[in-house]
Amino acid sequence: MSRAHIADLVHRYADAVVRRDEAQWAATWAATATWELAPGWRVEGRDEIVDLWNRAMDGFAAVVQTVSNGTAELDEEAGTGTGRWYVSEHWKRTDGTGGILLAYYDDEYVRTDGEWSFAARALTAQYNGPADLSGDFLNAWG
Numbered sequence: 178m179s180r181a182h183i184a185d186l187v188h189r190y191a192d193a194v195v196r197r198d199e200a201q202w203a204a205t206w207a208a209t210a211t212w213e214l215a216p217g218w219r220v221e222g223r224d225e226i227v228d229l230w231n232r233a234m235d236g237f238a239a240v241v242q243t244v245s246n247g248t249a250e251l252d253e254e255a256g257t258g259t260g261r262w263y264v265s266e267h268w269k270r271t272d273g274t275g276g277i278l279l280a281y282y283d284d285e286y287v288r289t290d291g292e293w294s295f296a297a298r299a300l301t302a303q304y305n306g307p308a309d310l311s312g313d314f315l316n317a318w319g
Contacts (some may be wrong), residue, residue, distance in 0.1 A: 256288035
């Protein structure tokens, strides 16, 4: 049953991005979580994570994030787990430029008071640029 809860967690996260729903997005994170957006760019603690997210979202006029395939391995007894979920974003910045992000998140999960949340998310961008894929593309093996 918890695998379904993790899928729901990931989809609630993406839904909150699309609607820029701060409360819903913040609720997906554990209080002591970490969020890594690139090597060396790591934020710790829900409050700091939400603050960074709000500043980043200020630069977008619109974002549509979709979740495709993903995995989750859970230790039900310990209330922890790990997973990987692939996402794509179509975005338009406030300056009018647009593009896409193709990426995946490596996740750590924790269950607190019966609710699963992100203990950590680390983003690996495979492509972030013009929608015609004319920018640099990093394959998982490249």
